Amino acid sequence: MSTPSTHTDVVIRTYGPGQVAPLIDTVADLWADAHPEIVDTPGAATDGLSVPALRRQVLGHVHHHREGFTLVAAYAHGAMVGFGYAFPCTPEYWFGSELLPQIPEPVRAGRLMGLCELAVTAAWQGRGIGTRLHAALVTSINPEWSSLLVRPDNASGRSLYDRLGYRYAGPYRNEADGPVYDLLLLRVESAEGLPEPRR
Numbered sequence: 237m238s239t240p241s242t243h244t245d246v247v248i249r250t251y252g253p254g255q256v257a258p259l260i261d262t263v264a265d266l267w268a269d270a271h272p273e274i275v276d277t278p279g280a281a282t283d284g285l286s287v288p289a290l291r292r293q294v295l296g297h298v299h300h301h302r303e304g305f306t307l308v309a310a311y312a313h314g315a316m317v318g319f320g321y322a323f324p325c326t327p328e329y330w331f332g333s334e335l336l337p338q339i340p341e342p343v344r345a346g347r348l349m350g351l352c353e354l355a356v357t358a359a360w361q362g363r364g365i366g367t368r369l370h371a372a373l374v375t376s377i378n379p380e381w382s383s384l385l386v387r388p389d390n391a392s393g394r395s396l397y398d399r400l401g402y403r404y405a406g407p408y409r410n411e412a413d414g415p416v417y418d419l420l421l422l423r424v425e426s427a428e429g430l431p432e433p434r435r
Contacts, residue, residue: 246312246365248372253305254297262316263307265293270318270355272300285415290353296322297352308372310356310365320369324377325350332397335419338406342381343421349379351419354393366396379424385410385417394418 245254250258264287271285298305301323310318327336327344336344351373356365385408386393402420409416 245358246310246317246363246368247409248368249309249311250372250376251307251309253302256294256298256305256307256321259307259309259316259319260291260294263294263309263319266316266319266357267353267355269357271362272358293352294321297321304377306373306376308369308376310360310369312360316357317360318354318365318369320351320354320366320373322349322351322373322382324348324375324379331419335406335408339421342423343383346380347378349373349377349382349424351382351384354384354396361374361392367400370400374424382422382424386420387415388418397422 256263267290268287294307298304304324305321306323307319309316325348327339327348330348330350331339342375342395351370354366354369356363356369382402382406384397384402386397397420400422402422405419405421407416
């Protein structure tokens with residue numbers, strides 16, 4: 237299932253779980269280019285922020301979340317310049333037992349999309365590609381709510397997510413001794429009813 241949709245010189249394609257393995261090298265290289273502040277930071281690898289960790293993460297999610305797993309990629313002149321992936325999941329899985337009681341009841345009862353990665357290579361940032369990739373994921377998965385984790389120091393990512401309507405829901409750790417992320421929530425129809433973003 238590869239569905240192109242053209243807009244100027246960028247094409248967005250959508251891939252299912254069985255189509256991801258051949259793309260993993262390109263996706264990993266693009267992720268590294270989009271996140272030099274992570275890749276070049278001493279100690280980032282020990283926080284699980286590295287190209288090998290990204291590869292393991294994507295392939296692990298493909299394996300464990302095949303039902304609805306979606307990867308979207310943006311191409312310009314035949315080269316991948318951005319990608320994102322997400323999957324439908326339960327609130328129990330996504331938020332964990334500690335944070336779940338703090339999540340609003342409509343989120344816990346609704347269809348939830350876990351947005352895991354959204355990256356655009358440095359030379360193509362600022363052209364609306366991230367917004368288009370996000371829209372393609374939402375269209376494919378059709379959730380009522382979307383949630384993601386973002387590093388507090390990722391100013392460009394946070395700026396995009398604020399524009400898309402995501403709201404801060406609280407701090408989150410993947411692992412007890414791991415880095416603290418900002419957990420963000422989006423009501424897909426509208427962002428009303430969620431707290432305003434906190435900085």
